[in-house]
Each structure stands twice: as C-alpha cells, then as structure tokens.
Amino acid sequence: PVASSPLPKKNGSLPRPITILYIPLLPNAKFRDPDFDPETADFCGTFNDQWTTEQINLLADLASFNLTQEVSRIRDALKVAYKRKRAHRLYEEGLGA
Numbered sequence: 001p002v003a004s005s006p007l008p009k010k011n012g013s014l015p016r017p018i019t020i021l022y023i024p025l026l027p028n029a030k031f032r033d034p035d036f037d038p039e040t041a042d043f044c045g046t047f048n049d050q051w052t053t054e055q056i057n058l059l060a061d062l063a064s065f066n067l068t069q070e071v072s073r074i075r076d077a078l079k080v081a082y083k084r085k086r087a088h089r090l091y092e093e094g095l096g097a
Contacts, residue, residue: 017088019081023070031065038062 027037036058038044043055067074 017084021077031062
C-alpha cells in the first residue's frame with residue numbers, strides 16, 4: 001500500500017517521499033526445511049552469540065528463499081516508489097524549488 005500525499009512543509013515544499021520495504025523472516029512451508037521456524041528455534045534467540053555454520057546457512061537460506069518468493073511484489077513496490085519520487089521532483093521543479 002502507498003501512503004497518501006504528505007502535507008506541505010511550512011516553506012510550501014513537500015517532504016521527500018520515502019519507501020520502506022519490510023520483509024520479515026518467517027517460516028515458509030515451501031522451504032527445504034518446512035518445519036524450521038526462526039521464531040521458535042533455540043539458536044535464533046536474542047542472546048545467542050555462538051552459531052554453527054549449519055545454523056547460519058539455514059537462516060540465510062530461509063531469508064534468501066523468502067526474498068525470491070517476493071520478487072514481483074518488491075519490483076511493484078519499487079515502481080510505485082519511483083513514480084511517487086518522480087512526481088514529487090516534477091512538482092518541486094514546477095514550483096521553482
């Protein structure tokens with residue numbers, strides 16, 4: 001979803017638009033280890049500072065897998081962000097800013 005246009009600043013210009021893409025690290029039933037849940041895995045705890053190579057690879061592979069599942073949504077979001085930023089720039093140039 002795209003946020004509505006922000007209100008103008010005191011000097012009449014609009015704040016620069018920003019876009020944040022949040023891709024949470026969630027379990028995925030299509031992943032090679034469908035039972036792996038980073039939220040409940042003991043080694044993914046906040047205070048764990050000792051990881052094995054296998055644990056790191058498992059977590060990184062899940063993150064990478066989830067990211068590849070969302071490529072089209074990420075591209076769509078980037079297109080929307082580009083268009084919004086371009087519209088903002090053109091608006092600002094039209095004001096002589």
